[in-house]
Amino acid sequence: MKKRSVTIKDVARKAGVGVGTVSRVINNSPHVNQRTKEHVLKVIQELGYMPNPHARRLSSGHTKIITTIFPQMVGEFHQLLLSGIDEIFEKEGYTSFVYPLYSENRYKFVRESSDFVLGTDGVIIDALNVDRLLQQYIPKNVPVVSVEFDSEKYDSVIIDNFYGGMIAGDYLSNFEGDIYVITHRRKSKLESTVFEERVNGFIESIEKKGRTIEKIFEIELDWLEAFNVAKEIFTRSNKVIIFTTTDYFAFPVIEFTRIKGLVPQKNFHLCGFDNLTLSNILNITTIKQPIVEMGKSAGELLLRRIKGFTRKKQTVAFKPEIIIRET
Amino acid sequence: MKKRSVTIKDVARKAGVGVGTVSRVINNSPHVNQRTKEHVLKVIQELGYMPNPHARRLSSGHTKIITTIFPQMVGEFHQLLLSGIDEIFEKEGYTSFVYPLYSENRYKFVRESSDFVLGTDGVIIDALNVDRLLQQYIPKNVPVVSVEFDSEKYDSVIIDNFYGGMIAGDYLSNFEGDIYVITHRRKSKLESTVFEERVNGFIESIEKKGRTIEKIFEIELDWLEAFNVAKEIFTRSNKVIIFTTTDYFAFPVIEFTRIKGLVPQKNFHLCGFDNLTLSNILNITTIKQPIVEMGKSAGELLLRRIKGFTRKKQTVAFKPEIIIRET
DNA sequence: CTGAAAGCGCTTACAG
DNA sequence: CTGAAAGCGCTTACAG
Numbered sequence: 001m002k003k004r005s006v007t008i009k010d011v012a013r014k015a016g017v018g019v020g021t022v023s024r025v026i027n028n029s030p031h032v033n034q035r036t037k038e039h040v041l042k043v044i045q046e047l048g049y050m051p052n053p054h055a056r057r058l059s060s061g062h063t064k065i066i067t068t069i070f071p072q073m074v075g076e077f078h079q080l081l082l083s084g085i086d087e088i089f090e091k092e093g094y095t096s097f098v099y100p101l102y103s104e105n106r107y108k109f110v111r112e113s114s115d116f117v118l119g120t121d122g123v124i125i126d127a128l129n130v131d132r133l134l135q136q137y138i139p140k141n142v143p144v145v146s147v148e149f150d151s152e153k154y155d156s157v158i159i160d161n162f163y164g165g166m167i168a169g170d171y172l173s174n175f176e177g178d179i180y181v182i183t184h185r186r187k188s189k190l191e192s193t194v195f196e197e198r199v200n201g202f203i204e205s206i207e208k209k210g211r212t213i214e215k216i217f218e219i220e221l222d223w224l225e226a227f228n229v230a231k232e233i234f235t236r237s238n239k240v241i242i243f244t245t246t247d248y249f250a251f252p253v254i255e256f257t258r259i260k261g262l263v264p265q266k267n268f269h270l271c272g273f274d275n276l277t278l279s280n281i282l283n284i285t286t287i288k289q290p291i292v293e294m295g296k297s298a299g300e301l302l303l304r305r306i307k308g309f310t311r312k313k314q315t316v317a318f319k320p321e322i323i324i325r326e327t
Numbered sequence: 328m329k330k331r332s333v334t335i336k337d338v339a340r341k342a343g344v345g346v347g348t349v350s351r352v353i354n355n356s357p358h359v360n361q362r363t364k365e366h367v368l369k370v371i372q373e374l375g376y377m378p379n380p381h382a383r384r385l386s387s388g389h390t391k392i393i394t395t396i397f398p399q400m401v402g403e404f405h406q407l408l409l410s411g412i413d414e415i416f417e418k419e420g421y422t423s424f425v426y427p428l429y430s431e432n433r434y435k436f437v438r439e440s441s442d443f444v445l446g447t448d449g450v451i452i453d454a455l456n457v458d459r460l461l462q463q464y465i466p467k468n469v470p471v472v473s474v475e476f477d478s479e480k481y482d483s484v485i486i487d488n489f490y491g492g493m494i495a496g497d498y499l500s501n502f503e504g505d506i507y508v509i510t511h512r513r514k515s516k517l518e519s520t521v522f523e524e525r526v527n528g529f530i531e532s533i534e535k536k537g538r539t540i541e542k543i544f545e546i547e548l549d550w551l552e553a554f555n556v557a558k559e560i561f562t563r564s565n566k567v568i569i570f571t572t573t574d575y576f577a578f579p580v581i582e583f584t585r586i587k588g589l590v591p592q593k594n595f596h597l598c599g600f601d602n603l604t605l606s607n608i609l610n611i612t613t614i615k616q617p618i619v620e621m622g623k624s625a626g627e628l629l630l631r632r633i634k635g636f637t638r639k640k641q642t643v644a645f646k647p648e649i650i651i652r653e654t
Numbered sequence: 655c656t657g658a659a660a661g662c663g664c665t666t667a668c669a670g
Numbered sequence: 671c672t673g674a675a676a677g678c679g680c681t682t683a684c685a686g
Contacts, residue, residue: 056663059663073406074401075401351655379680387662661680662680666676
C-alpha cells in the first residue's frame with residue numbers, strides 16, 4: 001500500500017555507481033574518493049533518499065539507540081539521570097528513548113513483548129525490580145543495567161539508601177520532639193525497595209540514639225495525602241520532628257507549616273530526601289543523591305557491555321550526603 | 328563479535344517444519360494446525376528463540392511503535408497527554424516511546440538523523456514548531472501529528488490559547504487593582520508560541536474592558552525568578568491582579584503571598600493556566616485544558632494516517648475553560 | 655494447513 | 671577507491 005520509497009539501488013543506478021559505494025558514502029567511510037562522494041551526495045539530495053533504518057539495523061546489527069525505562073515520567077529526577085546517561089552515550093553517536101511505565105498496559109508490554117527490549121542496543125532500568133520484571137524471558141544479546149535496584153543478574157548502580165536514612169536520623173536526633181516518618185509503601189513487587197531502605201536506616205540511627213519513633217505514615221505519592229498527614233502530626237504534637245523519605249512529601253509539610261505560621265527549628269524539624277530544586281528554594285534540609293553521576297556511571301557500565309566486554313556482574317554504589325538548610 | 332543467536336531457521340529445522348510455519352506461529356496466524364502450533368511453540372521455548380525485530384520490521388514494513396517528542400520531561404502535562412495517546416493506540420497493539428528534547432544535542436539528533444523519525448510508524452510532536460524542526464528533510468512515509476502548534480503541513484491538535492487568555496482577562500478585569508502578567512519568552516524559533524497567544528488574548532480582553540496592563544514580565548521557566556517577580560509586583564502595588572501564562576509561575580506567587588500574609592480576593596487576584604494538580608491543592612483559579620482529550624485526538628489523527636487514509640491536513644481545536652477557585 | 659522461494663534494503667568482506 | 675555478491679532474519683504470496 002505504501003508508495004515505494006527510494007532505495008539505495010535507485011541512488012546507485014542514477015549515480016552510476018555500485019550500492020556498496022552509496023553505502024560507504026552514507027556511512028561516512030573514509031575510503032571514498034572525494035569526487036564520487038560529492039556526486040553521490042548530490043544524487044541523494046535530488047532523490048530525497050533516506051536509508052531504511054530497519055534494513056540498516058538488520059545488516060549492521062546495531063541501532064545506536066538505547067532505551068531507558070522509568071516507573072514514571074514526572075519530576076526532575078529522571079531528566080537529571082538521563083542527562084548523565086546522555087553524557088556518556090552521545091559521544092559514541094548513541095541517543096536514548098524513554099519508556100515510562102505509568103500504566104498497567106505498559107508494564108505488560110515490557111514483560112511480554114521481546115521486540116521491545118531487543119529492538120535497541122541496550123536498556124537502562126530505573127527503580128524497578130529488574131530481576132522480576134524481566135524474568136519471563138532473558139534478553140540474551142541486549143545488555144541491561146539496573147539503577148536504584150541491586151539486581152542479581154545485571155550490572156547495577158545504586159545509592160546507599162540505608163546510609164541516607166541513617167544520616168537523616170543522626171541529624172534529626174539532635175533535636176527534641178516527637179519523631180514521625182512519612183514514606184511511601186510500594187504497591188507491587190516490581191517497584192524497588194528504596195523507601196523501605198531509607199526508613200530502615202533511619203530507624204537504626206534513631207534506636208542507636210535511644211530515641212523512639214512516634215509513628216510511621218505510609219501513603220501514596222500524593223501531595224494532598226501528605227498534606228493531611230502533616231495536619232495530623234501537628235495536631236498530635238507541638239514539638240515535631242519529621243523525616244520524609246522523599247522531598248515530594250516534604251513540600252506539603254512545609255506548605256502546611258507556612259499556612260499555620262509554624263517556624264522551623266522552633267516548632268519543627270524536617271529532613272527530606274532527593275534534594276529537588278524545590279527543596280533548595282523552600283530551604284528544606286534534605287539528603288542529596290548524586291543523580292547525574294549515577295546516570296554517567298550507568299551509562300559507562302552499559303556502554304562497556306555493548307562493546308562486548310564480558311566480565312562478571314558489577315555494582316557501583318554511591319553515598320548520599322545531607323544538605324543542612326533551614327529546617 | 329556477538330554470539331550468534333537462535334534464528335527462525337534453527338527453530339524450523341529442529342521442529343521439522345518450514346520457516347513459513349514458524350513465522351505463522353509467532354505471528355499468531357489462524358491458519359496453523361493446532362498440533363503443529365503447539366509443537367513449534369515447544370521448540371521455541373526449548374531454544375529460547377526470540378524473533379529479530381529488525382528483520383521483522385524490514386519485511387513487514389512496520390514497527391508497531393510510535394514516538395512522541397516532548398520539549399521536556401518534567402511535569403504532569405506530558406504524562407496526561409501520553410495516556411490519551413495510549414488509549415487510542417494500545418487497542419491496536421501499538422505502544423510509544425518518548426524522546427524529550429531537553430538538550431541541544433537532542434535537538435540536533437532529531438533534525439539530522441533520519442533514522443530517528445523513520446525508525447518508527449509515526450510521530451507525535453508536542454509544543455514545537457514542527458515545520459521548522461523538520462524542515463531539513465521531509466519524512467515521506469512516516470506520518471506526523473503536531474500538538475499545541477498549528478502546523479502548515481501536518482495534522483494538528485491545538486488548544487485555543489488566545490481564547491484562554493481572553494477568559495482569564497474577562498475574569499480578572501472584574502476586580503480593581505494594578506494588572507500584571509508573568510509569562511515566558513521563548514528562546515528559540517523552534518518553541519511554540521502558546522505563551523504569546525495567551526498573552527495576546529489577555530491583552531485583547533483587558534483593552535476591551537478599557538483597562539490597562541501595568542507591566543508584562545517575561546522570564547525563564549524558573550521558580551525562583553517568578554518568586555522574585557512576585558516580590559517586585561507587591562512592592563509596586565498594594566492591590567494586585569496577576570495573570571500567569573502557566574501555573575508554574577502561579578505557585579511561587581502564592582508561596583510569596585503566604586509568606587507575607589497576603590490574602591486572595593483582598594490583597595490580590597490571580598489566574599494561572601494549565602490546571603496542574605498543585606493548582607487544585609493550592610486553590611488557584613486557572614485555565615484548564617482538556618489534556619487527555621487532546622492526546623486522544625492526536626492519537627486518532629495519527630492512527631488514521633498510519634492506516635493510510637489520505638486526506639488533506641486537518642486541525643482539531645479545543646477550547647479551554649476557566650476554573651474559578653479561591654484566587 | 656504447509657513448504658520452498660523471493661524479497662525487504664541495507665552492510666561488508668572479497669577481489670580487483 | 672570501487673563493484674558484484676552474499677548475507678542479515680524475517681514475511682508473504684504462491685503452489686500444492
